[in-house]
Amino acid sequence: MRRLGFALVIALVAGFSLAPFLWFLLTSWKSPTEISAIPPVLWPSFHWGHYGAAIVKHGLLGYMANSALVAGATTLVTIAIGALAAYALARFHIRWAGYYLILLLALSMFPQIAIAGPVWRLLSALGWLNTYYGIVAAYISMSLPFAIWVLTTFFRELPVDVEEAALIDGCTRGQALRRIVLPLAAPGLFTAAILVFIHAWNEFFFALIILTSPGVQTLPVGIALFPGEYTMPWGEIAAASTIATLPLIALTLIFQRRIVQGLSAGAVKG
Amino acid sequence: MSHARDPVWRFLLPSCVFVILFSLYPIAESFRLSFYRLILTLPWLGQRFVGWENYQDLGSDPVALSSLVTSLLFVAVTTPAEVLLGLAMALVLDRSFRGRGWLRAIVLVPWAIPTVVASQMWRFIFNDRYGLFNFLLFGDATEQYWAPLAEPGLALLSIMTADVWKTSSFAALIILAGLQTIPGELYEAANIDGATAWQKFRHITLPLIKPALLLALLFRTIDALKVFDLVFVMTQGGPADSTNVLQFYGYKKIFAEGMIGYGSTIAMVVFLLSVGLSLLYIRLLGARLLTQEARS
Numbered sequence: 001m002r003r004l005g006f007a008l009v010i011a012l013v014a015g016f017s018l019a020p021f022l023w024f025l026l027t028s029w030k031s032p033t034e035i036s037a038i039p040p041v042l043w044p045s046f047h048w049g050h051y052g053a054a055i056v057k058h059g060l061l062g063y064m065a066n067s068a069l070v071a072g073a074t075t076l077v078t079i080a081i082g083a084l085a086a087y088a089l090a091r092f093h094i095r096w097a098g099y100y101l102i103l104l105l106a107l108s109m110f111p112q113i114a115i116a117g118p119v120w121r122l123l124s125a126l127g128w129l130n131t132y133y134g135i136v137a138a139y140i141s142m143s144l145p146f147a148i149w150v151l152t153t154f155f156r157e158l159p160v161d162v163e164e165a166a167l168i169d170g171c172t173r174g175q176a177l178r179r180i181v182l183p184l185a186a187p188g189l190f191t192a193a194i195l196v197f198i199h200a201w202n203e204f205f206f207a208l209i210i211l212t213s214p215g216v217q218t219l220p221v222g223i224a225l226f227p228g229e230y231t232m233p234w235g236e237i238a239a240a241s242t243i244a245t246l247p248l249i250a251l252t253l254i255f256q257r258r259i260v261q262g263l264s265a266g267a268v269k270g
Numbered sequence: 271m272s273h274a275r276d277p278v279w280r281f282l283l284p285s286c287v288f289v290i291l292f293s294l295y296p297i298a299e300s301f302r303l304s305f306y307r308l309i310l311t312l313p314w315l316g317q318r319f320v321g322w323e324n325y326q327d328l329g330s331d332p333v334a335l336s337s338l339v340t341s342l343l344f345v346a347v348t349t350p351a352e353v354l355l356g357l358a359m360a361l362v363l364d365r366s367f368r369g370r371g372w373l374r375a376i377v378l379v380p381w382a383i384p385t386v387v388a389s390q391m392w393r394f395i396f397n398d399r400y401g402l403f404n405f406l407l408f409g410d411a412t413e414q415y416w417a418p419l420a421e422p423g424l425a426l427l428s429i430m431t432a433d434v435w436k437t438s439s440f441a442a443l444i445i446l447a448g449l450q451t452i453p454g455e456l457y458e459a460a461n462i463d464g465a466t467a468w469q470k471f472r473h474i475t476l477p478l479i480k481p482a483l484l485l486a487l488l489f490r491t492i493d494a495l496k497v498f499d500l501v502f503v504m505t506q507g508g509p510a511d512s513t514n515v516l517q518f519y520g521y522k523k524i525f526a527e528g529m530i531g532y533g534s535t536i537a538m539v540v541f542l543l544s545v546g547l548s549l550l551y552i553r554l555l556g557a558r559l560l561t562q563e564a565r566s
Contacts, residue, residue, distance in 0.1 A: 006365070006367070009362055010362065010367070010369075010373060013359055013362055013373065013376075013377065014373060014376050014377075016435070017376050017377050017379050017380055017439065018376055018379060020380075020388075020391055020392065020395060020435060021379060021380075021383060021391060023391075023395065023402060024387075024390075024391040024394065027394065035400065036399070036400050037400070038400060038405065038410060038412055039405060039409070039410060040400065040402060040405055081284040081285050081288070082285065084281045084282075084284060084285070085281060085282050085284070085285040087281060088278055088281035088282050089282075092278050092281075094278060100282075103289075104289070106545075106548075107289060107293045107294075109492045109544060109548055110293065110297065110541065110544070111495060111496045111517055111537070111540045111541060111544055112496060112498070112517070113496075113498075113516075113517045113520040113521060113524075113536070113537045113540055114296075114297055114300055114537045114538065114540060114541035115292070115293060115296035115297055115300060115537075116296075116520075116521070116524065116525075116537070117296075117299075117300060117303065117524045117530055117533060117534055117537065118295065118296035118297075118299035118300055118303070119292055119296050120524075120525075121299075122291070122292075122295075122296070137288070137291075137292065138292060140288055140292075141288040141289060141291070141292030141293055142292075144285055144288055144289065145289075148285060172276050173276035173281075174276060174280075198382060201384065202383075202384040202385060202386075204384070204385060204386050204498070204499045204502070205498050205499070205521075208502070209521075209525055219384070220384050220385075220386040220387075220499075221386075223384070223386050223387060223390060224386045224389070224390075224499070224502060224503050226390070232397075234394055234397075237390050237394070238390075238391075238394070241387040241390055241391065244384060244387055245382075245383050245384065245387050248382045248383065248384070249379060249382060249383075251382070252375060252378045252379065252381075252382040253375045256371070256374055256375040256378055257371075259378060260374065260378075260443055260446075260447075263440070263443050263444070264443060264444065264446075264447035
């Protein structure tokens with residue numbers, strides 16, 4: 001009886017988390033008449049037309065390529081810059097390291113609107129609106145605080161002996177970081193990278209204000225501004241949403257352990 | 271180690287450049303602009319210093335005041351709901367059972383879904399003609415169907431529902447991390463003493479995860495104050511400004527109407543609100559952590 005009750009609770013938690021998205025997924029496979037049917041059709045006829053329309057008519061693959069490029073570039077640069085800073089904060093005995101970390105934490109809490117206007121004007125002055133540079137630069141600065149926090153935590157947990165031996169043998173700090181610390185910290189770097197990538201892939205606010213021409217827009221902008229004049233093309237929106245979400249769900253299912261570890265390193269230890 | 275060969279600044283400079291250019295300078299600039307009249311659609315006005323005028327205008331702008339109330343209401347409803355649901359899910363995930371890894375991955379799904387996608391998804395569920403919400407409520411009686419996103423009170427509630435669904439799992443993860451630091455011996459000792467499940471929860475679990483709960487509350491509060499994507503996609507702030515939260519109002523003023531000065535004033539209000547709330551939590555959290563260290 002108690003085991004049955006617990007199984008029910010588990011089913012409830014899983015249903016709460018999955019059901020709304022599964023409903024949207026099923027919608028993407030329904031024909032237009034099935035979508036507007038009352039009572040709703042539970043099982044779709046696996047109509048692939050909406051996927052075709054999303055890809056051909058709405059150029060979804062272009063948005064996807066933009067998202068991949070923007071999120072990929074953001075991740076690489078953020079992790080590189082973040083690792084440099086985190087290494088210095090973890091290993092050099094800097095008196096104000098604590099203040100810098102707290103400043104970063106405070107920055108990561110800023111509401112986007114508080115910086116949006118000046119960021120837009122700055123990028124406009126640089127001629128970087130509607131460019132990958134512009135959005136990637138904004139994303140790097142948004143992800144850096146988190147990346148530096150998580151990486152500092154990881155670096156502090158690494159043993160110092162090998163590194164010190166290398167320094168005594170005449171390695172510079174930079175060489176020690178490249179040859180010894182980074183390989184040892186690879187799992188931590190990877191964890192931070194997944195989280196930065198997911199954030200950049202999902203970000204909407206800055207993408208909306210910086211990327212106004214369709215050729216450079218990322219998936220969230222494409223999906224939010226999905227064209228529909230009189231009736232919403234729900235099947236196509238559901239198909240586009242599914243395509244935009246599947247890479248993330250795959251990442252989450254494969255790397256859930258790392259994601260949980262990274263989020264709690266960023267949150268609890270920080 | 272030889273700092274002359276590896277000056278610290280070479281490691282920190284790249285991150286500082288980004289932080290200064292894209293965070294510190296913009297916040298200072300927003301603050302400055304909040305004292306100016308600058309309207310992009312009226313460029314001949316130029317940039318004129320007006321002192322506190324924008325702030326005074328804000329005080330007599332009914333839309334701004336209702337945005338403030340909407341934002342605070344949104345925070346006040348969603349964050350406790352998310353932390354409570356997160357706590358419930360964390361308590362389930364903390365038990366050991368077959369398939370726990372799977373359940374943990376499943377719980378992460380709402381967190382991983384882009385907010386824009388979640389917004390479209392919930393907008394479809396709350397659709398007035400063939401949304402699942404209406405069917406579950408009224409079945410085939412289509413003449414009774416509601417249009418939740420077109421009715422002031424319901425629209426806000428719909429957005430809150432979507433937010434709770436999307437972000438409770440984040441709260442669950444933070445609380446789960448707190449639960450996992452509780453040593454098992456405490457529960458064993460309580461079992462020997464014949465404590466009930468409720469007593470164990472009330473006297474062992476709850477006090478020990480208080481920091482994690484506060485942390486989850488802090489993160490969710492700050493985030494709920496920034497709610498934008500859901501509003502943009504589901505209601506565009508409507509109907510009748512009933513879901514027009516501060517961040518959305520500021521966006522509309524700056525980017526749709528080009529009112530840089532006034533928009534910056536709204537931005538500063540959001541900023542100060544989030545700073546104030548963070549300080550409050552950090553105080554609570556700091557005190558908690560200190561008393562806990564003193565006890566151990």
